[in-house]
Amino acid sequence: MAIKTTQFLNMGPQHPSTHGVFRMMLELDGERVVKCQPHLGYLHRGLEKLAEMRTYPQIISLTDRLHYANAFQNELTYCLAVESLLGIEVPKRAQYIRVMLAEMSRMQNHMIFFGALGMDLGALTPFFYSFKDRETILDFFEEIAGARLTFNYLRIGGLKEDLPEGILERIYAFTDQVPKIVDEYEELLSGNEIFLARMKGIGILSKELAINLGITGPILRSTGVAYDIRKVEPYSSYEDFTFSIPVGTCGDNFDRYKIRMKELRESNSIVRQAIERMPEGEICAKVPKVIKIDGEGYFRTETSVGEQGVYIIGKGEKSPYRIKFRSPAFVNLQMLQYVLPGGLVADVIATFSTVDICMGEVDR
C-alpha cells in the first residue's frame, strides 16, 4: 500500500482570499503542498497596447487603473518618466504635494493590507479598524482630486490644480493620531497567539532568491536588504526628507507584516515633514501644448508594493511607440512557486496575503 499519491486542488479565481482573480493549481500530498502553479491573466486589459494608441497626457488615466490603492504613485512614476525625457523641471511645491500624496496612498495601502491580512486569517475586527481610518484618507483624496480611487490629478509638469484651502491643517491633525492608530493595530494582531503561529517562521524567502527573482519593496526588505529607491535614487525631492528604511531579519510572513506596520509610521512622518515645509509657488511647469518624445528611458519609483518601472520608447510621435509597465506585484508574485512547496495548505492563504498584490497591476 505504499503508493504515493498526490491530489490537485484548484484555488481561485473566484476565491475570497485571492485578492482579485488569481488562480493557483496546488499539488498536495496530504496537507503538504508539493507544487504550486499560478495562473494569471483573468484581468488582462492590454494596457500597454491601449497606451500605444493614446497621447502622452491621456495615458495618466490608464496608470490609475494599475493598482487601486497606489494610483497616485503610479501616476507619479509615469509623469516623472515623461518629464525626465522632456527635461522638464517640476516646481518645488508640486514636488512636495506629490510626495505627500504618494505617502498618504502608501499609508492607506498598508491599511488595506492590515485589514485584509486579518480577514484572511479569520479575524474580522482589524478590517473594520483599518478601513475606518483608510476612509479618512480617501476623504482627503476626494477633496483634493475629486475622486477616491482613480484620481487623474497629476499632470505632466505638475498638478491639475492647487490644494483646497485649509486641507493641509486637517491632514496634519490626522497625522497626529496615526501613531496611536498604528499602536492600536499592533495591539490587535502583533501579539495574538494564533496570528503569530500562522506568521512566524512560515513562508520564508531567502535573500539570495529574493534578489535573483527581482523582488522589490517590503518583501525584499523583509529578507534583510535595505533597498529602497527613495534612498538609492531619490526622485521628486525625497532627498529633502528624513526617514528610515525598516529592514527584517529572516523574510518570513511576520517580517513582511511588521515591515509594513513600521512603514506606516515612517510614511506618516514624511507626510508631516512635507506639510511643515510646504513651499509656496507654482504648481505646474511650462509644458509644450503637444507633447512629443524622441528617445527612450526606464524610470522607477518605490510604490507601496515595490519598484514600479515605466519603460518608454518614443519616436517623435504624439503617442509612445512602446510603453512597458514593470509592475512590482507581477514580479513579487513569482515567489509563491518557491515559497509555498513544503508548507501546509492552510499557510497558502497567510503567505499569499503577505505578498500584498492587486491583480490589476499583475495582469495589466
Add this chain to the structure above:
Amino acid sequence: MKDHGQAHNSPMSSKPKENNPKENPKECLVGSGKPLDPEAIKSILLKRFGSVIEETQVINKELVIWVSAANLLEVGRFLKDSELAFDHPRCLCGVDQGEHLEVVYHLCSISRNHKITVKVKLPRHMPKVPSLYPVYKGADWHEREAAEMFGIIFEGHPDPRHLLLLDDFQGYPLRKDFSWSAPE
C-alpha cells in the same frame, strides 16, 4: 476558519528549513561596493568580450549594450557573477522595431548600485533567443509575457506556456502588424 490556528501548532515545528538564511543579514548591505560609471562598466565589458559587444551607447547616464542572441547567456553569466555584480533583474520586455524584434533586459546591482541595459536584436522571421532563466530566475514570467506578446522564442525556458493570454490565442498582440479583427 477559527480552527486553523489550532490545527497549526503541531506541524509548524516540522517546517522544511532549506530556505532559511543562515548568514547575518547585515552582510548584504545596499551599496556595499562602489558604483561604477557607464564608461568604467563599458571598458570592463569590452576588455572581457571585445567584439561580442556589438554596440554601446550611454542613454540617461546608463550604459546600453547590444549583443547577439548567441552570446547572450555568456554575457549574462558574466554580468551576474563577475565583479560587476548585476544581481537584480529589474525588467525584461520585447519591442517591435519594424524590420526586426528586440528584447531589452534592464539589470541593476543591489550591492554596487549601478545599472545596465542589454539589448538583443532578433530577425522577424526567426526570433530565437536563449532563456536567461538559468541566470536570473526572475526572467521566468517576463519571458513568458514577451513570448506570447511578440512571438519571441526563448530557448530553454522551463515553462513556455501562455501567461496572460488564453491558451489558444492566435497572433502576437503587441506586434505592430497585429490585426484587431476577429480571425477568419
